[in-house]
Amino acid sequence: MKIFITILITGILTQNFVLARFLGICPFLGVSKKVGTAAGMSVAVIFVMVLATAATWPINAYLLVPRGLEYLQTVVFILVIAGLVQLLEVVLKRFLPPLYDALGIYLPLITTNCAVLGVVLLNIQNQLDYPQALATSLAGGLGFLVAMILFAGVRERLESAEIPKSLKGLPATLAAASLVSMSFLGFAGIAENIFN
Amino acid sequence: MQIIIPIGFVAALALVLGLGLAFVSEKLAVPVDEHEEHILAVLPGVNCGACGFSGCAGYAKALHTGAETNAGLCAPGGDEVAQEIGKLTGFSSEHIVPQVAVVRCQGGENVAKKTYHYSGMRSCRMAAQLAGGVKACPCGCIGLGDCAVVCPYDAIRVCPDGIARVESEKCRACKACVAVCPKDLIVLVQKEHPVPAVLCCSTLKGGDTRKVCTKGCIGCKKCEKVCPNGAAKVTNFMARIDADRCIACGECAKVCPVGAIQ
Missing domain, CATH: 3.30.70.20 (Alpha-Beta Plaits)
Structure with a gap:
């Protein structure tokens, strides 16, 4: 049980996918203009991250490793994630139209979200077992949610601030992102020291 | 020969995924209504919300289901779009x-x-x-x-x-x-028909308006007197022009001492 709590804390705070590992920067900058859309995107990411791990871990363990094809991981995982997202879209559209409407365009966008690919590859690299890998994905997704919502809040305030013309738009956004990221570095060391 | 196994593996995986997706999307396809799609295609697609719905898709859906029977709600589309929608749905619209x-x-x-x-x-x-x-x-x-x-x-x-x-x-x-x-x-x-607009909203008394702005309507009633058709009316120290009665003669704009009517 302790290991799962550790995984959650590290995934959300110290090893946050966006703010500490710098994965998934594109949606982080792209869809963080409003808190509502940021939350929608993040929920979709959580969904896909967990499902992608659930699908790729067995593929790796039972299909790739026994045949010595580990080097195909990246290619195969991209393929599987893309297929999975498409499948998810069809299924949601049919059975959960409200959720499908809420996630909207973000669902297909996740196909190319490197945080999703990152989490499945890191799970294999760190040699986690199946439950741990799933927990890591969940934590990674939750961390993405936290980062997105925090940053969307920052950006909504940035929007109405008076910024020098040369810094308007992306420069100011990137500077703000680095500050938020730095604040997350403050969590480093917390997880190790609490649980040991 | 070494290359055959990975190629075969990835190809097989892609085939399985592709077939699976094709099968699922065929089995679970949501019946899309062509009628609604047509209406949506006619609308300008700017999602401005002038019709009172969340966007063009919302309006198209309401028209399709019959929840909305006015074909002329799309202001950006204007008369053209209203006519098109009228043709598609059978709902009439007033001339926009x-x-x-x-x-x-x-x-x-x-x-x-x-x-x-x-x-x-x-x-x-x-x-x-x-x-x-x-x-x-x-x-x-x-x-x-x-x-x-x-x-x-x-x-x-x-x-x-x-x-x-x-x-x-x-x-x-x-x-x-x-x-x-x-x-x-x-x-x-x-x-089109250019009814002069009163470019002021101030309902302050004439003197008070004068104190804060040199181009505000002071309610002098000159426009009211000069208007041949009784379209200009001053109420609460504010001139208003009734678009239905106005014949666009432009007399009121000429006599306005502060230039508030244009």
Whole structure:
């Protein structure tokens, strides 16, 4: 049980996918203009991250490793994630139209979200077992949610601030992102020291 | 030969995924209604919300299900779109008179008095919370351009004198600016038949208006007297022109001593 709590804390705070590992920067900058859309995107990411791990871990363990094809991981995982997202879209559209409407365009966008690919590859690299890998994905997704919502809040305030013309738009956004990221570095060391 | 195994593996995986997807999307396909799609295709697709629905898709759906039976709600699309929708749905629409938005204030720099210097957020809605804005006139354009920001057609600009103005060629009468102006200064007027617009909203007494703005309507009733058709009426020290009675002779604009009618 302790290991799962550790995984959650590290995934959300110290090893946050966006703010500490710098994965998934594109949606982080792209869809963080409003808190509502940021939350929608993040929920979709959580969904896909967990499902992608659930699908790729067995593929790796039972299909790739026994045949010595580990080097195909990246290619195969991209393929599987893309297929999975498409499948998810069809299924949601049919059975959960409200959720499908809420996630909207973000669902297909996740196909190319490197945080999703990152989490499945890191799970294999760190040699986690199946439950741990799933927990890591969940934590990674939750961390993405936290980062997105925090940053969307920052950006909504940035929007109405008076910024020098040369810094308007992306420069100011990137500077703000680095500050938020730095604040997350403050969590480093917390997880190790609490649980040991 | 080494290469065969990975190629075969990835190809097989892709085949399985592809077939699976094809099968699932075939099995679980949501029946898309062509009729609704057609209506949506006719609408301009700017999602401005002038029709009162969340966007073009919302309006198309309401028309399709019969929840909405007025085919003429799309202001940006105008008469053309209304006719098209009428053909598709069988719903009729009243003839749509093309309209444009107009900002009813001319109290720019050196025309209207300011009471304080504002240096807060660049937003009219924010500024309006501080004693109703910088202008001494309670109905003055704040000029921070909230209307320009929401305009989906880029038709509104805040001019150098600090007054927002609408470029009538670009305006499609979507009412986004009407809703956002904290001073309710923006109204829609007919585009073709040019009824003179009273570019002032001040209901202050004549003298009081005079004190805060040189171009505000002082309620002198000159327009009322000169109007041959009884279209101009002054109520609450404010001239109003009835578009239905106006014959666009332009007499009122000529006699207005402050130039508030244009």
